Amino acid sequence: MQNQNPIKINYRHPDSNFSQYLIKQHIPYWVYLELTYRCNLKCIHCYGVADKSKEELTTQEIYSLLGQLAEQKCFNLIFTGGEPFIRKDWFEIAAYARSKGLALSFFTNATLIDAVKARQLKELSPRTVYVTLFARQRQAYEEITRRKWSFAMAMAGINCLLQEKIPIKLRTTVLRQNFREIPLIEAFARKIKVPFFCNTTIIDNRIDGSKLPQEYLSAEKQMLQQGNKKPGNNNLPPRCPGGIFMASIGPYGDLYPCLFFRPPGYNLRQASFSYLWQNAKSISLFRSLKERDLDGEAIEWSFCKACLDCREKYQKRCHA
Numbered sequence: 001m002q003n004q005n006p007i008k009i010n011y012r013h014p015d016s017n018f019s020q021y022l023i024k025q026h027i028p029y030w031v032y033l034e035l036t037y038r039c040n041l042k043c044i045h046c047y048g049v050a051d052k053s054k055e056e057l058t059t060q061e062i063y064s065l066l067g068q069l070a071e072q073k074c075f076n077l078i079f080t081g082g083e084p085f086i087r088k089d090w091f092e093i094a095a096y097a098r099s100k101g102l103a104l105s106f107f108t109n110a111t112l113i114d115a116v117k118a119r120q121l122k123e124l125s126p127r128t129v130y131v132t133l134f135a136r137q138r139q140a141y142e143e144i145t146r147r148k149w150s151f152a153m154a155m156a157g158i159n160c161l162l163q164e165k166i167p168i169k170l171r172t173t174v175l176r177q178n179f180r181e182i183p184l185i186e187a188f189a190r191k192i193k194v195p196f197f198c199n200t201t202i203i204d205n206r207i208d209g210s211k212l213p214q215e216y217l218s219a220e221k222q223m224l225q226q227g228n229k230k231p232g233n234n235n236l237p238p239r240c241p242g243g244i245f246m247a248s249i250g251p252y253g254d255l256y257p258c259l260f261f262r263p264p265g266y267n268l269r270q271a272s273f274s275y276l277w278q279n280a281k282s283i284s285l286f287r288s289l290k291e292r293d294l295d296g297e298a299i300e301w302s303f304c305k306a307c308l309d310c311r312e313k314y315q316k317r318c319h320a
Contacts, residue, residue, distance in 0.1 A: 019241070019245070022241075022244070022245035023244050023245060025073075026244070026245070026277070026278070026287075027072070027073045027074075027245055028069065028072050028073070028074050028245060028246070028247050028273075028277060029073075029074065029075050029076060029241070029245040029246065030074075030075075030076045030078070030241060030245065030246040030247075031069055031074050031076070031077050031078070031246070031247050031248070031249065032078045032080055032246075032247070032248040032249065032258075032259055033062075033065075033077060033078065033079055033080070033249050034048075034080050034081055034082065034248070034249065034250050034251050035056075035062075035079055035080070035081055035082065035084040035087050035090065035093070035251060036050070036056055036081050036082040036083070036084065036086055036087055036251045037049060037050040037051070037081065037082045037250075037251055038050045038081070038082050038083070038086050039081060039082045039083040039086065039109075040083055040086060040109075040111060040112060040147070041083070041109055041111065041145040041146070041147050041150055042145065042146040042147060043134075043144055043145050043146070044143075044144055044146065044175075044177070045144070045173065045175055048081065048082050050082070051252070054252045055252070056087075056251045056252060057251060057252065057253050057269075059089045059092060059093060061253070061269070062093050062096075063093075063096055065249070065253075065268060065273065066093075066096055066097050066100055066102070067100060068272060068273040068274065069100075069102065069273060070100040070101060070102060071274070072273060072274055072277065074102060075102065075103055076102075076103050076105065076127070077097055077102040077103065077104055077105070078104075078105045078106070078107065079093075079094065079104065079105070079106045079107070080106070080107035080259075081107070081251075082251070083108060083109055083111075083112060084106060084107070084108060085106075085108060085112040085113065085117060086112065091117075091120050091124075094106075094124050095123075095124065098124055098125070103127045104124055104125075104126045104127060105126060105127045105128045105129070105130065106121070106126060106128075106129045106130065107130045107132070108129060108130070108131060108132070108157075109131070109132050109145075109150075109154060109157075110131045110132075110133075110153075110154045110157030110158050110161065111150055111153035111154050111157055112153075112157070113156075113157035113160050113161060114156075114157070114160060115160050115163075117160070118160040118161055118163065118164040118166065119164060121161070121164065121166055122164045122165075122166055126166065126167070127167070128167050128168065128169055129161060129166055129167065129168045129169075130168070130169050130170075130171050131154075131157070131158055131161070131168055131169070131170055131171065132170075132171055132172060132173075133154065133158075133170050133171070133172055133185055133188075134172055134173070134175075134177075134178050134181070135151075135178045135181040135184070135185065136181055136184035136185050136187075136188050137181065137184070138151040138152070140177065140178055140180075140181050141154070141178075143177050144175065144177050144178060158192075162192060168194050169194060169195045169196065169197065170185060170188070170189045170194055170195070170196040170197075171196070171197055171198065171199075172185055172196075172198045173198065173199060174198050174199065182198060185198075241258075242257045242258030242260070242261065242286060243257030243258065243261075243282070243283040243285075243286030243287060244286060244287060246258055247277065247283075248262075249268065250262075252267070253267045253268040253269045254266060254267050254268075255267070255268055255273070255276045255277070255280060255283075256282070257282055257283050257286050261282070261286075263281075263282040266280040266282065
C-alpha cells in the first residue's frame with residue numbers, strides 16, 4: 001500500500017507552553033509502537049523477548065489502532081521493536097499511518113535496510129530514522145550484538161539511508177563493553193554530518209523477568225575517567241511525558257504509559273485506545289502524582305525502577 005500524496009507536516013517540538021496544553025487535554029502526542037519483539041540480532045542487554053505463545057497484532061488490527069490514534073490527535077508515531085523492519089508488512093503499516101496524517105520515526109539497527117527499503121522509507125518522508133550503533137570497531141560491536149555479520153550490515157544500511165538523504169540520528173546505549181567507543185561513534189557522526197546521542201538508561205528487567213541487562217550497564221564515572229563528556233540528551237520536555245502525553249504499545253496490543261513502565265492488564269484487543277487512555281489505572285496513577293509526591297529521599301520508586309536516571313533527568317518535574 002503506497003501513499004501517493006503524503007501529508008505535509010510542520011514538525012513542532014513540545015515546548016513548555018505547548019506541553020501544558022497537551023497535559024491539560026491528555027493528548028497522546030507521542031506514541032511508541034513496538035511492531036515486534038523479534039530481532040535479527042541478539043544484543044546482550046536487550047529487554048525484548050518474543051513470546052511464542054502470543055500473537056502479534058495483525059496488519060488489520062494495527063490499521064484499526066492507527067485510526068484510533070489519529071482520532072485521539074496523536075502526532076508523533078515512533079515504530080520500534082525488536083527490529084521493526086523484520087515485519088514483512090512494515091511498509092504497508094507505515095504508509096497507512098502517513099495517510100492518517102501521523103509523523104513517523106523509526107528505531108532500527110539498520111542491518112535489514114537495503115536500497116529498496118531506503119527508497120520506501122524516502123516515500124514515507126519520515127521525521128527521523130534513529131540508528132543504534134554500539135561501536136565503530138567490528139569486534140566491539142559484535143561482542144554486543146552476538147552476530148558476526150552484523151557490523152558490516154549495519155554500516156551498509158547506514159550508507160543506504162545516507163544515499164537517499166533520509167534524516168537519521170545515531171544513538172547508542174553506554175555499556176561496559178562499549179564506553180570507550182563513544183568518542184569514535186561521535187567522530188563518525190560528525191564525519192557523515194548527522195546528530196548523535198547516547199544514554200546510560202536501559203530497561204533493566206527483561207520481559208521474561210530476567211534481570212540480566214543490569215549486568216551490562218556502564219557507570220557514568222567510567223566515561224568521565226576516560227575524559228569523555230557526560231552522556232545524555234538535554235533536549236527534554238518540561239516534565240516526563242509518560243502517561244500524560246506519551247504512550248507505548250507492545251506488539252501484542254498491551255498499552256503502557258511509557259517504554260520503561262510496563263504494568264500488565266491493559267490490552268487494546270479488549271478495549272479501545274481512547275477508553276484505556278482515559279481509564280487504565282497505571283496511566284491514572286501517573287497523572288495523579290503531584291510535585292510534592294516526588295520530593296525528598298523517602299519516595300518509594302518501586303513502581304517505576306526501570307528508568308534508572310529518571311530522577312537525575314527530571315527530579316521534581318517528573319510526573320511519570
